Amino acid sequence: MSHYEVKAGPEAFLxxxxxxxxxxxxDPGEAHIGGKIVPEEExxxxxxxxxxxxxxxxxxxxxxxxxxxxxHVAAKAKxxxxxxxxxxxxxxxxxxxxxxYPKIDAAVEINPNHPNLTIWHNKIDVCIFIGVHCHxxxxxxxxxxxxxxxxxxxxxxxxxxxxxxxxxxxxxxxKIQRLTAAVKKLKAEGVEVQANSFTQFxxxxxxxxxxxxx
Amino acid sequence: MSKEKIQICExxxxxxxxxYHKLVESATFGNQDRGWKDIGSSTxxxxxxxxxxxxxxxxxxxxxxxxxxxxxxxxxxxxxxxTSLVFPHVAVHNIHSLFGNQNAxxxxxxxxxxxRFPDVEKDVVVLAGDGATVDIGLDMTMQSWFRQEKxxxxxxxxxxxANTGGQxxxxxxxxxVAKMAPKGxxxxxxxxxxxxxxxxxxxxxxxxxxxxxxxxxxxxxxVLIAREVGPTFVQLYTPCILEIGKQSMxxxxxxxxxxxIGGRFVxxxxxxxxxxxxxxxxxxxxxxxxxxxxxxxxxxxNA
Amino acid sequence: MNKQVDLxxxxxxxxxxxxxxxxxxxxQTYTDVNDIFYKAEQTPNFLxxxxxxxxxxxxASVGTSVAYPITPQSEAAALIGELYAEDYLDxxxxxxxxxxxxGQCAGASFGGHRVFTTTAGPGTLRAMENxxxxxxxxxxxxVCVTCRGINSPLSIQPDTLEMHYLLETxxxxxxAETAQDLYDYILKxxxxxxxxxVHVPIAVCCxxxxxxxxxxxxxxxxxxxxxxxxxxxxxxVTCMDMEIxxxxxxxxxxxxxxxxxxxxxxxxxxxxxxxAVERSRKHTIALLDGLIDEHNSDREIxxxxxxxxxxxxxxxxxxxxxxxxxxxLVKIKTVRPFPYEEIKRATKHAKHIFVPxxxxxxxxxxxIKSTIPDNERVYCGPHVAGGMTMPSEVIVEEIKTHLGIxxxxxxR
Ligand SMILES: Cc1ncc(C[n+]2csc(CCOP(=O)(O)OP(=O)(O)O)c2C)c(N)n1
Ligand code: SF4
Ligand SMILES: [Mg+2]
Numbered sequence: 009m010s011h012y013e014v015k016a017g018p019e020a021f022l023x024x025x026x027x028x029x030x031x032x033x034x035d036p037g038e039a040h041i042g043g044k045i046v047p048e049e050e051x052x053x054x055x056x057x058x059x060x061x062x063x064x065x066x067x068x069x070x071x072x073x074x075x076x077x078x079x080h081v082a083a084k085a086k087x088x089x090x091x092x093x094x095x096x097x098x099x100x101x102x103x104x105x106x107x108x109y110p111k112i113d114a115a116v117e118i119n120p121n122h123p124n125l126t127i128w129h130n131k132i133d134v135c136i137f138i139g140v141h142c143h144x145x146x147x148x149x150x151x152x153x154x155x156x157x158x159x160x161x162x163x164x165x166x167x168x169x170x171x172x173x174x175x176x177x178x179x180x181x182x183k184i185q186r187l188t189a190a191v192k193k194l195k196a197e198g199v200e201v202q203a204n205s206f207t208q209f210x211x212x213x214x215x216x217x218x219x220x221x222x
Numbered sequence: 223m224s225k226e227k228i229q230i231c232e233x234x235x236x237x238x239x240x241x242y243h244k245l246v247e248s249a250t251f252g253n254q255d256r257g258w259k260d261i262g263s264s265t266x267x268x269x270x271x272x273x274x275x276x277x278x279x280x281x282x283x284x285x286x287x288x289x290x291x292x293x294x295x296x297x298x299x300x301x302x303x304x305t306s307l308v309f310p311h312v313a314v315h316n317i318h319s320l321f322g323n324q325n326a327x328x329x330x331x332x333x334x335x336x337x338r339f340p341d342v343e344k345d346v347v348v349l350a351g352d353g354a355t356v357d358i359g360l361d362m363t364m365q366s367w368f369r370q371e372k373x374x375x376x377x378x379x380x381x382x383x384a385n386t387g388g389q390x391x392x393x394x395x396x397x398x399v400a401k402m403a404p405k406g407x408x409x410x411x412x413x414x415x416x417x418x419x420x421x422x423x424x425x426x427x428x429x430x431x432x433x434x435x436x437x438x439x440x441x442x443x444x445v446l447i448a449r450e451v452g453p454t455f456v457q458l459y460t461p462c463i464l465e466i467g468k469q470s471m472x473x474x475x476x477x478x479x480x481x482x483i484g485g486r487f488v489x490x491x492x493x494x495x496x497x498x499x500x501x502x503x504x505x506x507x508x509x510x511x512x513x514x515x516x517x518x519x520x521x522x523x524n525a
Numbered sequence: 526m527n528k529q530v531d532l533x534x535x536x537x538x539x540x541x542x543x544x545x546x547x548x549x550x551x552x553q554t555y556t557d558v559n560d561i562f563y564k565a566e567q568t569p570n571f572l573x574x575x576x577x578x579x580x581x582x583x584x585a586s587v588g589t590s591v592a593y594p595i596t597p598q599s600e601a602a603a604l605i606g607e608l609y610a611e612d613y614l615d616x617x618x619x620x621x622x623x624x625x626x627x628g629q630c631a632g633a634s635f636g637g638h639r640v641f642t643t644t645a646g647p648g649t650l651r652a653m654e655n656x657x658x659x660x661x662x663x664x665x666x667x668v669c670v671t672c673r674g675i676n677s678p679l680s681i682q683p684d685t686l687e688m689h690y691l692l693e694t695x696x697x698x699x700x701a702e703t704a705q706d707l708y709d710y711i712l713k714x715x716x717x718x719x720x721x722x723v724h725v726p727i728a729v730c731c732x733x734x735x736x737x738x739x740x741x742x743x744x745x746x747x748x749x750x751x752x753x754x755x756x757x758x759x760x761x762v763t764c765m766d767m768e769i770x771x772x773x774x775x776x777x778x779x780x781x782x783x784x785x786x787x788x789x790x791x792x793x794x795x796x797x798x799x800x801a802v803e804r805s806r807k808h809t810i811a812l813l814d815g816l817i818d819e820h821n822s823d824r825e826i827x828x829x830x831x832x833x834x835x836x837x838x839x840x841x842x843x844x845x846x847x848x849x850x851x852x853x854l855v856k857i858k859t860v861r862p863f864p865y866e867e868i869k870r871a872t873k874h875a876k877h878i879f880v881p882x883x884x885x886x887x888x889x890x891x892x893i894k895s896t897i898p899d900n901e902r903v904y905c906g907p908h909v910a911g912g913m914t915m916p917s918e919v920i921v922e923e924i925k926t927h928l929g930i931x932x933x934x935x936x937r
Contacts, residue, residue: 022792027800032807033722036538069234075770076229085231099237104771106310107780107787109272117239121780121790142721142761143663146800147793154789166759167722170800210236213243217236228772245773269773297765299632300775310778315765317635317776319658323628326620330632330640334589335766337615338637344766362628365621 014043014173016133016159023154025146026170033168039176040168048176048183055136055161055174056190059095062134062159063204066098067091068118070140072165074101080181081139087184088138094188098206100126105144115220116209123148127156130222136161137172138184146171163187225252225294241269245313251294255512257442258288258434267293267313273304276470278460278477279378282431283308286349286376289438290314291445296345297335299328301359303351303385304462305378322359324350325366325375332373345445346373352393353383356412360392367421370452374444377414377455380462388465395486400465411486418455419492425454426492430477436489446504447497454497459487536563537716537808542753549586551613553751558716558812561752562709567744574737577704578643578669579604580745581711582613586754588638589616591629596681597733598643598671605641623648627655627668634664635765635776637757639715642666645733646673646680649687653694659726660695660798662777663762665718665755666726669711671733672832672883674911682912683733685832688860689888695798697727697805698861699813700831704741706858707731713812715752723805724761725798730860732833732883734912761801802862809859816864817857819871824853826924827875829868829893831857834881834915841920852924857889865896877928878903881920885910 012029027033031043039051046054059065073084092099100118107121114129120140126132135158137145142164149160149171161176162169163184168177176183195201209220228251230238244265250256267287273280283305290296298316300309301324309316319327328348335344355363355377363375382400383389390403392412399406418426425447427440437458444454461468461476468476480487493501536559544555556565561584572580578601582590590609592602609617616633620626623644634640644652649670659666674680675687691698697718701707710729718727731737757764763774780790809816820842828838835856842852855871857864872878872893880890880903890905897903907923909915926935 022789022796025796025800025803027803028796033804069237071771072769074231074234074238075772076231077227077768077770082231082233085233089233099234101234101237101239103238103242104773105778106773106775107778107790109270109311113239116237121787141763143724143797144762146761146797147790150793150796151789166761167720167804208237211238211240211243212236213240213247215240227768295767297636297767306779310775311773312775313773315763315767315772315774315776317632317765318778319628319631319635319662320654323625323631323655326625326628327632327635330589330591330629330634331636331765332632333616333618334633334636334638337588338766361621362625365625369618 012043014153014170016157016173017153018155018157019153021154023150025150031170033170034175034177036178039174040170041174043170051174051176052186052190053194055187056194057199058134058159058161058174059097059136059191060194060199061202063202064098064130064132065095065134065203066100066130066132068100068102068135068137068140070102070137070145071104072141073139074103083181084139084184087181087188091184091188091191094191095201095203096208097203098130099208100130102140105141116211120144120148123152124155127152127158132158134159134161136163138163138179139165142166142169145169228294249313250288254291256288258285258438261288268308269311269313271308271311273307274464274470276463276473277304278431278463278473279304279308279380282378282437282458282460283312285431285434285437286441287312289441290345290347291442292343292345295342296347297331299324299331299346299348301350301354303354305349305351322354323362324348324354324359325362325371328373329366329369329371332371343449345449347445348373348375350377351384352377352379352381353391356392356414364417364421367418367423367453367455370422372448372452374448374454374456377457378460379457380460381411382462382465384462384465388462414457415455415490415492422453423455423492424452424494424497427455427490428457428487429489430459430481430487432474432477432481440491443501447500450500451494451497537720537811540753542756545753549751553584553749555586555753556750558713558752561712561746561750565747565750567746569742570745571740571742572704573740574704574707574731575601575604577708577743578711579608581708582641583608583748584746584751585641585712585715586639586752587614587641588755589630589633590614590641591618591620591626591633592642593620593623593626593644593648595623595645595648597673597737598645598669601669601671601737602643623652624655627652627659630666631655631659631662631664634666635662637755637764637766639719639755640666641669643669643671645671646675646684646687650675650690653690656691656694656696656726661794663724663760663801664726665724667711667714667718668726668728670728670730671737672730673733676911680911683735684884684910684912685730685732685882686884686886686910688730689884689886691728692861695725695802696861697725697802697859699727699729699859700857701729701731701736702832702835702856704736705743707736708743708745709813712752717805717808717812719755720805720808721759721761723801723808725801730832735833806862813858815867816859816862817855817867817871819853819855821851821853822855822871823874824851825874825876826850826852826879826928827855827872827877828852828879828881828920829855829857829872830881830889831860832883834883837915837917838881838920840917841924844917844921845924850925850930860892863892863896868893869897872897872902875902879920879924879927880905881907881915883909883915
């Protein structure tokens, strides 16, 4: 049985779901890198290196962390912000999953029905999904792999994603913080941030407070 | 969901697009007295849609969403048809499953929400086209009424199958020439309001969407009666301007014509005695609540 | 494709449900499925298959069950009604048709309940449009299919043709051989189907009458223990209760606007359902101890099949053994996911593979043929259908005839 490696694309017109290629999700305490099951510890460092080595590292926070639907998520949102600031990484939200008409603004939003638009528009080379429902995350991850060269990661609160190039599972507040810590540690060890400088956009009800500058 | 929970996490709020800020800041979630008049002054629960320009379904949607007594605790069930082009953009949970099974879905859903949330009133509202309600789904529509399932059924009656290109439907007028009725429809428009009444609906209303205040009132009546008494049914004329050959500005006139004396959509209501009692008590309650609120506002603030 | 997952000795990841260890309103304790089956003592009971379904549901913490009469599941469906009357379930009612029932089940599942229903034959086909909808909507509903004929003229007798129609619905499809299997599969089926990485519907199938209406000794777990409830927020999709973000949420939207990008969403969605079925392997292997059972599968002659055809084959193998003909057996427990790798491996040494089936189509033989190399080794048969029994002697006869061994019948 040959191992199906989940790599950054562009892979194919319609690449397979990794699970149908025999890839298995990690058990608690584990993660996967490229489809290979590894101890979770290893994945933090790998993810941190990917983030630090990227030109346009980006976090895609999903509805489960954008909306304050329970008491725990506010803390997660804070931790995500800290991770973004530490690198620094861009933040582009996936506020819901509807197919937007006539089109989304790919500069400031990602949609699971055409995630590649956002990747292309912003030239994102490394991304991490946090707080997206697993079903929609998997749809998006496969499409990103199909047609972009973006290296995808997932901080999944449930069982993880084979369709990401790297995935954590059971992600809670602490795991987000541990990823931030891993970034900090590498930086302290002298690993340099490769990210292009940028200005994180900010919005309120009337539009941009700060426009994105790439 | 209490209104307080429909909030954005502070630490990520500044990356959310404007429409979500507006939704949180100025939609009328949790406002007992919400209604069609909020349109224009508050954020609507419908963001955008891809219906034909001028399609009366869009205004009907807006009135209905503005009139729901508690959108923060309402779940919609739709069906296949033009309405399903709108639902993805509506800020309440909603289900599209199949064409015609909407009242079956709603039956299972309402009972489950009742058992999972015994202390919260979770309203279930079906909104489907005439083809879905009367033709392919009539069995499930009526059976849910027979079983006295406590939810509201709204039918967008455009008198044809719009989404598939204008075929004959059971609610089409007799004689109308349409696709699949090449010699004209040869039986009468199905008398759904009467069927609904006989099948056990506690409240039935037939009207057009030309007058927002009327739409608001029947939607409120229907949802509140469904909570306490039994199934309710609202049939709204939302003419398919595309298939009857009207311009985008002509929808309103078409509705007005059809509701004038002798028309197919002269407003009618059937209200069971029990439902009427409830409406009367709600009227009194609302009056007293508003009066009390007015008086409280008048009182000087304690120094 | 479909690497075999080797997890011998492992169990499914233990439930973390907040109610674990608490008592329900009937005084049953919410217990992890591993503990129910592998720690608690199992006691033998002499029951019909229908009664076994009832006993499984008694312990399953089901929220909603919707019923509709059709032989041979009517009795089981009515017995679940008795459980409801005793307050074991939150909701139970008779729907108006199988199409409606499956819609009502979907509504209950969209709203966050664990849902169970039963159907058979024409009922399964009447309901058919719902099954891929359930799967596409990621609703982990369980339907117990007590197989019966679907063809005209009407037949109420056992026949597994209807299972073939379920294969590409995106559901998990398991096939119980005995009442014991039925008990185990129903309870374990909920747990596998509801795993957040799986979260698709499951059809637990059994052969009507043979399993539902005969009495058998079945080991039951203690009545005082029940499964931990379904947690609708431990799900890959949004529960439709307005208690979870996002609020602007449709289940499940049209994504078919006419451009390539949205078609690819649809394709990706279908792939995801297939992937979910694949992911169930890991959990199923742990709970069912593999997707297949093997007895002497290193032999040159093998019988590979599922359901009660397995029981009949066991007896046939005994009869053949008496004559010095050694035959091995592979029992297929899950038809979806199909145990491709397991069957490939188990049939490696076989020169002749027989696939007895209770249907005229021979769909199981086709599945096996499309899985293994040198598939001319597969003999499609024997077949019976329409409610006929499959006497072990018929299996013996057909094997011998195919192998060129003279029998009283074939030398006449
Ligand atoms: C089982 C099934 N049969 C037929 C269709 C095709 N179909 C889709 S929408 C539609 C007509 C909808 O008519 P109506 O309910 O009146 O809604 P409208 O589009 O007029 O608003 C039909 C026939 C389908 N989707 N499913
Ligand atoms: S086809 Fe008719 S009903 Fe559908 S959106 Fe257009 S005008 Fe409205
Ligand atoms: Mg119509």
